[in-house]
């Protein structure tokens with residue numbers, strides 16, 4: 279099961295109720311952070327998550343409300359005697375991580391490994407993968423190089439052993455593993471195809487826009503996602519060329535055929551974001567405004 283915890287749902291300036299951008303993903307023992315705005319380490323503690331378990335941080339772009347929490351978080355990890363490598367992904371990550379580590383009289387005793395993410399063009403790039411899931415990115419449109427991220431659980435074949443035994447006499451064992459891996463096997467002179475005895479369960483897909491004005495790449499990467507988390511800095515009455523409005527985010531959710539839309543990255547001008555949520559719901563009913571410490575399970 280994938281668990282998503284919103285650690286910060288504010289935008290450029292935080293409020294007492296909304297911290298800077300950060301989203302925690304927990305899945306099968308892996309802990310991932312999408313963005314790390316200032317104060318994220320305290321949010322992690324308040325949410326009772328373990329920052330020492332973090333292995334990979336993905337930064338959408340290098341505006342301070344999305345990365346300034348890295349300095350404090352890395353220092354705390356170091357004081358807690360972290361030894362494990364920490365991987366930080368982002369557009370031009372090598373340059374920015376090197377700059378950050380050059381500041382002041384500090385530097386961690388563990389390794390920080392930056393990974394550059396492509397930020398030009400229209401291609402979806404696979405940037406990380408395990409046996410259970412993959413992470414992809416795509417460039418989006420902001421005032422600086424910026425990307426969106428996608429978490430995709432791998433699709434799973436579940437073999438119906440009773441059916442396999444009844445139809446072919448095939449019992450649980452190494453041959454079933456081979457069937458799952460190769461898609462077909464020959465057993466007692468007969469060919470068994472995986473789809474004859476198994477059902478495909480589609481893996482969960484979640485996309486996070488980062489900061490962007492409405493863009494086609496986002497629709498491309500969010501296609502059929504279970505959840506789209508989208509920048510919705512302003513309500514529709516504000517003309518903004520760097521961000522997406524509530525209605526625009528809802529249009530994107532609709533075009534991408536996602537199941538659910540969560541709005542985030544709200545301007546401090548909105549104490550209450552119910553109106554923004556309402557605007558989005560008019561176009562895409564399954565919309566919800568995020569708040570700090572909100573949890574979602576998929």
Ligand SMILES: [Zn+2]
Pocket residue numbers: 289290299341343344489543
């Ligand atoms: Zn921002």
